Amino acid sequence: MTWRDSFGTALGAVRSHKLRSGLTMLGILIGIAAVILTVGLGSGAQDKVRSQISALGTNLLVISPGSSTASTGVRGGLGSSTTLTVSDADALTSKVVAPDIEAVAPTLTSSETLLNGTTSWTSSVVGTTADWASVRARTVSEGRFLDAADESSDAAVVVLGSTTASELFTVGDPVGQDVTVDGVQLQVVGVLASSGSTGSTDDDDTAIVPMSTAQQRIFGGATRTEVQDIYVEATSGSTLAGAYQEADDELLQLHGITTAADADFTITSQQSLVSTATSVDKTLTVLLAGIAAISLLVGGIGVMNIMLVSVTERIREIGLRKALGATPSLIRRQFLLEASVLGLAGGLLGLALAFVGAAVLPHLISDPIAISATASVAAVGTAVLIGIVFGVYPASRAARLAPIDALRSE
Amino acid sequence: MSTVLDVDAVTKTYDTGAVEVHALRGVSLTVEQGEYVAIMGPSGSGKSTLMHILGCLDVPTTGHYRLAGEDVGTMTEAELADVRNRRIGFVFQQFHLLSSLPAWRNVELPLVYAGLSRAERRRRALAALERVGLGDRVDHKPGELSGGQQQRVAVARALVSEPALILADEPTGNLDSTSTDDVLGLLRELHDQGRTIVLITHEAEVAQAAARVIRVRDGVVTSDEPTDSPTGVTA
Numbered sequence: 001m002t003w004r005d006s007f008g009t010a011l012g013a014v015r016s017h018k019l020r021s022g023l024t025m026l027g028i029l030i031g032i033a034a035v036i037l038t039v040g041l042g043s044g045a046q047d048k049v050r051s052q053i054s055a056l057g058t059n060l061l062v063i064s065p066g067s068s069t070a071s072t073g074v075r076g077g078l079g080s081s082t083t084l085t086v087s088d089a090d091a092l093t094s095k096v097v098a099p100d101i102e103a104v105a106p107t108l109t110s111s112e113t114l115l116n117g118t119t120s121w122t123s124s125v126v127g128t129t130a131d132w133a134s135v136r137a138r139t140v141s142e143g144r145f146l147d148a149a150d151e152s153s154d155a156a157v158v159v160l161g162s163t164t165a166s167e168l169f170t171v172g173d174p175v176g177q178d179v180t181v182d183g184v185q186l187q188v189v190g191v192l193a194s195s196g197s198t199g200s201t202d203d204d205d206t207a208i209v210p211m212s213t214a215q216q217r218i219f220g221g222a223t224r225t226e227v228q229d230i231y232v233e234a235t236s237g238s239t240l241a242g243a244y245q246e247a248d249d250e251l252l253q254l255h256g257i258t259t260a261a262d263a264d265f266t267i268t269s270q271q272s273l274v275s276t277a278t279s280v281d282k283t284l285t286v287l288l289a290g291i292a293a294i295s296l297l298v299g300g301i302g303v304m305n306i307m308l309v310s311v312t313e314r315i316r317e318i319g320l321r322k323a324l325g326a327t328p329s330l331i332r333r334q335f336l337l338e339a340s341v342l343g344l345a346g347g348l349l350g351l352a353l354a355f356v357g358a359a360v361l362p363h364l365i366s367d368p369i370a371i372s373a374t375a376s377v378a379a380v381g382t383a384v385l386i387g388i389v390f391g392v393y394p395a396s397r398a399a400r401l402a403p404i405d406a407l408r409s410e
Numbered sequence: 411m412s413t414v415l416d417v418d419a420v421t422k423t424y425d426t427g428a429v430e431v432h433a434l435r436g437v438s439l440t441v442e443q444g445e446y447v448a449i450m451g452p453s454g455s456g457k458s459t460l461m462h463i464l465g466c467l468d469v470p471t472t473g474h475y476r477l478a479g480e481d482v483g484t485m486t487e488a489e490l491a492d493v494r495n496r497r498i499g500f501v502f503q504q505f506h507l508l509s510s511l512p513a514w515r516n517v518e519l520p521l522v523y524a525g526l527s528r529a530e531r532r533r534r535a536l537a538a539l540e541r542v543g544l545g546d547r548v549d550h551k552p553g554e555l556s557g558g559q560q561q562r563v564a565v566a567r568a569l570v571s572e573p574a575l576i577l578a579d580e581p582t583g584n585l586d587s588t589s590t591d592d593v594l595g596l597l598r599e600l601h602d603q604g605r606t607i608v609l610i611t612h613e614a615e616v617a618q619a620a621a622r623v624i625r626v627r628d629g630v631v632t633s634d635e636p637t638d639s640p641t642g643v644t645a
């Protein structure tokens with residue numbers, strides 16, 4: 001007997017008891033759909049957080065002044081109010097000291113009022129270097145971004161965020177125009193493309209000037225060498241930890257600090273934000289997936305139950321098949337295939353239901369559902385496996401029956 | 411002529427818990443190749459039990475049974491299945507057709523387990539049905555056939571694999587005289603082709619179709635003699 005014949009026989013048996021087969025599949029179907037959807041919900045939530053965070057700039061480390069590890073609060077640096085300087089940032093750009101660091105952007109931020117003639121707009125003015133655009137994953141929609149020449153010459157130039165640009169220049173192209181900040185006249189050389197971020201702060205309400213210009217000409221005073229935050233971009237996601245270590249070591253050394261616990265700065269990675277954000281989702285996903293797995297188990301027991309009924313009901317058929325030459329292994333194969341067909345059909349229908357759910361549910365719960373191909377294949381595979389596992393006992397019971405006992409039973 | 415069936419002091423005891431039923435109490439007989447044997451006896455005498463042992467569907471409690479020289483007691487389940495499939499064609503007292511399958515599907519079953527191709531199976535199943543006069547009923551399910559037609563489907567299934575041995579348990583038990591004649595005619599044809607036939611019946615007229623009659627009563631053979639049938643091959 002070929003596999004094809006066995007399969008045909010199994011399929012025929014499933015088809016000849018439509019209602020019963022349907023109800024059995026329903027158990028598997030619901031379990032599989034539930035598993036795929038919960039896993040999809042979990043990975044959908046993770047994707048969402050990940051995309052929000054990568055919008056900030058990928059492989060990003062933020063070095064901020066003061067220590068957040070000490071319970072006594074922020075610890076000041078060596079006799080100054082802020083502890084990070086332009087030279088700290090410069091040291092990190094060295095490929096020798098920090099091979100895993102791709103780009104460094106120190107920032108100095110202040111809320112300032114910008115003027116275009118009589119139009120005024122208060123925006124967050126950021127002094128930084130040319131690397132800022134790459135570190136924060138931003139691009140310009142018009143004109144150009146700051147470059148190294150702007151930095152070395154304290155150039156009176158500014159790149160506007162899209163919100164700031166549209167507030168100050170309601171008509172006409174802002175590039176080439178002048179704006180005044182704190183009495184300093186700056187030429188607009190570019191406009192940033194919108195960040196698309198949906199966070200609570202508007203990343204487009206900003207104006208970027210060269211760090212040197214900010215320190216020497218705009219903010220002035222005590223801030224001449226100090227910076228607020230240093231943004232560091234690692235060469236890749238896998239070198240983020242290395243970059244973290246290099247920045248930490250170098251800054252500790254520069255600041256003359258011997259024990260890491262005494263650090264007067266804090267390094268945060270976007271990754272740590274991601275994992276905090278997703279760990280909550282993960283707990284929920286595990287819980288839901290557990291419930292889904294239990295429903296799958298119940299579905300499997302349903303298959304076993306039906307297969308046992310099927311064996312009992314068809315004892316005479318088994319006896320006859322044996323009398324006509326079916327070996328025990330062929331009988332076992334037939335019933336195992338029957339159980340697998342139930343599992344496979346239930347699994348495929350469950351997958352279909354999951355796709356329908358993934359299309360409909362996001363409208364109701366406003367959470368994205370990402371159905372992955374691997375999860376789908378794994379789930380359908382599990383369904384077949386359930387059919388096989390729970391079919392083994394009934395199948396071997398059928399195979400063991402003595403032909404004549406089976407034939408004579410009523 | 412070689413001995414096909416060799417039954418040696420076979421007993422069969424059913425243990426039904428409270429009482430032991432001695433269905434066979436020491437049966438010995440041999441059947442040569444090409445013989446046409448009828449087994450007769452009153453109801454409950456052990457005829458079906460004997461046929462199940464002859465057909466390797468059941469094993470003796472004591473004693474030996476050799477089929478074509480091979481001791482059945484030493485064979486594995488899979489070997490027995492193979493023997494039943496290749497050597498034996500059964501016609502059961504209760505037909506034993508699968509009600510969910512059309513006639514031709516029922517008839518092809520032995521060929522499925524023999525591993526024949528689908529096309530070959532269908533061809534031979536249709537030919538067998540044609541031969542029993544049911545060429546126009548191949549797609550009918552057993553429930554859509556009369557008792558006599560069902561019995562003929564069962565006969566078609568027994569002969570489709572062209573086995574050397576046909577075991578028929580009361581193949582005419584449920585049939586009117588016309589159908590009885592049809593079935594007996596078929597068995598006669600098969601016998602004429604050289605097949606060994608063991609026919610169980612409690613009707614004397616049916617037994618007359620055979621060349622030799624073995625009478626059984628209470629699990630023992632009481633007589634074993636040739637009939638005056640002209641067509642029989644005497645042992």
Ligand SMILES: Nc1ncnc2c1ncn2[C@@H]1O[C@H](COP(=O)(O)OP(=O)(O)OP(=O)(O)O)[C@@H](O)[C@H]1O
Binds near residue numbers: 425431433452458459
């Ligand atoms: N599985 C069984 N368990 C217990 N007793 C059985 C079993 N099968 C048969 N018997 C008994 O064995 C005896 C012989 O039964 P068997 O079926 O061989 O009779 P038979 O000659 O074929 O009768 P009939 O002409 O009615 O078909 C009977 O007494 C029957 O009750």
Ligand SMILES: [Mg+2]
Binds near residue numbers: 457458459503579
């Ligand atoms: Mg009987």
